[in-house]
Amino acid sequence: MTEQRPDGLQPRGGILMGRPFGVPVYVTPSWFVIAGLITWLFGGRLADVLPDLGYARYLVALSFAVAFYGSVLVHELAHTLVGLHYRLGVRRIQLQFLGGISEIEKEAETPGREFWLAFVGPLLSIVLGGVFYLGMLGVDSDTVPGVLLAGLTVSNLVVAAFNLLPGLPLDGGRMLRAAVWKLTGAPMSGTVAAVWAGRALAVAVLIGLPLFSASRQGVEPGTGTSLIDGMLAAVLAFIIWNGAGNSLRTARLKEILPGLTVRDLARRTVEVTADTPLGEALRRAHEARAGAIVVVDGRGDPTSLVKEAAVTAIPERRRPWVAVGAVTRALEPGLRIGVDLIGEEILATLRRTPATEYLVVRDDGSVYGVLALADLERRLTNALAGR
Secondary structure, three states: OEEEOOOOOOOOOOEEEEOHHHOOEEEOHHHHHHHHHHHHHHHHHHHHHOHHHOOHHHHHHHHHHHHHHHHHHHHHHHHHHHHHHOOOOEEEEEEEOOEEEEEEOOOOOOHHHHHHHHHHHHHHHHHHHHHHHHHHHOOOOOOHHHHHHHHHHHHHHHHHHHHOOOOOOOHHHHHHHHHHHHHHOOHHHHHHHHHHHHHHHHHHHHHHHHHHHHHHHOOOOOOHHHHHHHHHHHHHHHHHHHHHHHHHHHHHHHHHHHHOEHHHHOEOEEEEEOOOEHHHHHHHHHHOOOOEEEEEOOOOOEEEEEOHHHHHHOOHHHHHHOEHHHHEEEOOHHHEEEOOOEOHHHHHHHHHOOOOEEEEEOOOOOEEEEEEHHHHHHHHHHHHOOO
16 A cells, blocks of 8 residues: 655654665564464464474464565555655555555655556556466475465455555555546545545445355354454454545645745744743743743853743742743754745654754744744644634
């Protein structure tokens, strides 16, 4: 799957496994859960197919789990190479529960590029399935290589078929989005259509998968097998539904971001020295209707910012006896940001130096105000909620 996301404030990761093509690949803890489940289930099936293996079948099953996720990585690398070719930027690849995600930094500029960015992953999974099938023809089916190749053939074709389903966040959903975008000329129309298709798909998986599995296996509702199928359907439906909602929020965020400016978000400030009592500094800020306090040295140059959270933690009765310098953060280079930053530039700048407050300066270096992270988050939350 691919996922478009603006430069966020909370990077996600996991265990770093490497950097193919300069893109970090992470494995999340949830991968180990699904790898263990695949090993257990596939190892149980091997007892019927290759009974002479004994407990070594679980080692073979673990090899299959690793090889399968190797195929998933190849699927995601296909998205990555196309994203890099179109100069969209790829932040990371994550291997996680039930698959992988390639985080693409920028929006595709045309519906055609969006389509190929999405389609190349399932296409490569189909190619891998064909390669494993050709390999399977050259070995005996009742051997370890034969069983592994058969499993990898089927699993890659299943991955391709699942990702081609027409609903976000799946690759088929991005392809549907590209098609609607092409027809209407509006990227958001494509996103909304693919989101609702994804939600309908989630409901269909939740209801249809257990019924389909029960009809094929001839099991009764409430049995152990049907309960496992129901749980799997619920997990898949949740992932699809949640992913569709996230895709819609990301698309709305991309519409909102160009209208955000540091100039509008910055708070008015008052300047005090580090030895000023906190109570006195707050009184001055209140009189000036300022929302932030900047600490300056004897020459009037800013040296640190008062942390709002630290002020809140100090009881009001103690504030006259606490110096402002005790509740500040020194002004590191990354805590000075330009007043003319807009849109995604703001998020990218803040992400490089995480903090709760930033000093906003004009081109000549003079103080314009303070940007509080809480204000930015509140503005984004309200905009996404339509307020």
